[in-house]
Amino acid sequence: MSIAEEIRPTTDALLKTDAPKKPTNMGQILRWMLLFLGGVAMVMPIAYMISTSLKWPHEVYNLKLIPDEPHIENYTYVLEDGRFYWWFVNSMIIAVITTVCNVIFDSLVGYTLCKFRFPGRYIIFIAILSTLMIPTEMLVIPWYLMSQQFGWLDTYWGIMFPGLMTAFGTFLMKQFFETVPDDFIEAARIDGLNELQIWWTVAMPLVKPALAALAIFVFLGNWTAFIWPLIVTNSVEMYTLPVGLSSFGDEADVAWELIMTGAAISTIPTLIVFLIFQRYIIQGVVMAGLKG
């Protein structure tokens, strides 16, 4: 049985929201209260980050979560100077292009390894899978030397090239293409579609949930990526948000409310993505988890 079929009941059970039953006995009420308090504690750092980004300097150091006079001056100040605006745009461009690339190539490779019979198939699958064992940190030095040699330092391509395909994504997509019946593909062949058309118009629409999960993970991973962009960029205009925030925070005279504003700018987009695509994201986490 493929992983996709295997996890479907689990994911459905996980996402199923039963009719809200109110806790009935004391034990359940206590459990609910403790879980609620724990959950509130979990989001406190995010809440304080956003609250502080809306505060005036004189109230930054008090413990109040709701600012006395909330305002967005910090955002206009931080964005006005242009740097955060650029970093945001850089991060967005890099995360979007990398995501599109992964969705296309990981699924193409996953599809080929799953649905085609050809000599060398198993070896290529094992070779790609084996790259999961190699930590990124081992590759950054050779990547840096390569980038230096070919003039990729401090360019979008330089930031993006290591992540354009991932073994994880390929494996995930291969598992999902197992759920596409071979009969569909045969039927499309008889209808005279070529293999590229079959992949794109027949197989891809059938694995949309997996594509969505992959896209979200790749986007999040690249949006928050730090060590490689830190190494490969050196001019301020080429920084991504994490690298920019790190250098911004490190400037001696920066006020904490402005750092919190920068942190909020780099966190809010992913929080919005989560609130919109919660279902796909939780499903994606479960897929990733049961793969192991």
Add this chain to the structure above:
Amino acid sequence: MYRNLTIRQKQIVWAWAFLAIPILFYGVIRFYPTGNAILISFQEWNLLGDRTWTGFDNYHKLFADPVFWKVFKNTFVYLLLGTPISLVISFVIAYHLDKTRFMHGFLRMLYFLPFMTSAVAMAWVWRWFYQPVPVGLFNNALASIGIPQFPFLQSTTWALPSVLAPAVWAGLGFQVIIFMAGLRAIPRSYYEAARIDGVSSWTVLWEITLPLLKPTIVFIVVFSSIGFLRIFDHVFNMTTNNPGGPLNSTKPLVLMIYETAFSAFDMGYAAAQTVVLFLVLLVVSLIQLRILRDS
């Protein structure tokens, strides 16, 4: 010519056409650099001068370096504190969340939200929390109830756990979701049989739930261990004024690699450290799989 091929031959042509670019990618961006990193680890090279072959000198130097052993120890302290703590907390949350139906989705969202944040952004938020009075939130809170200040990031003893806390915090939501999926996958009939036999819920937990969750536990242990052994973003951003400080007390292996390669430009020495990191990850994962699968 293509027309004359059999269906099977056509498939082979298409397969290799689809794989051409990815094979090139994996070869040039994954396999070649892996070999290159191992090769450089046997050389002496500062980026400007010549590359000279030095055999195992980098490794000898590394094993004789007291800073390396300090860093090696720190890396394992991150692992040995982070993995069990996050495993226990996330299991307790998942176990109870699984039994809660009222506003279940909302509670789950609260626990999962930190996973969606950026490590760098949150490292700066926590760094602010840890500042001494009158700046830091934690010390201000302590001061307001009359407790003396706590030297979170200043103390060589407490800096490492302080840096670790946001890393544990951000990963909890992921582990809670995985645990809940594991709990849901246990057939209801097991619990019903136990209930008919009148077994206490504590016994059910130890005799049914935990043994059946073993695959989930193995996954979480291996996955989170790899994460803690590779910790970098949090450490770097919480100690930018003195990376890995105070007195190297928070420095993990990845930060040592970063500094050796990109501050000291000692590429051969840094490459040797990355090879050691690779071996550490490999050995730790294999040991964990062996122990957890067998027992």
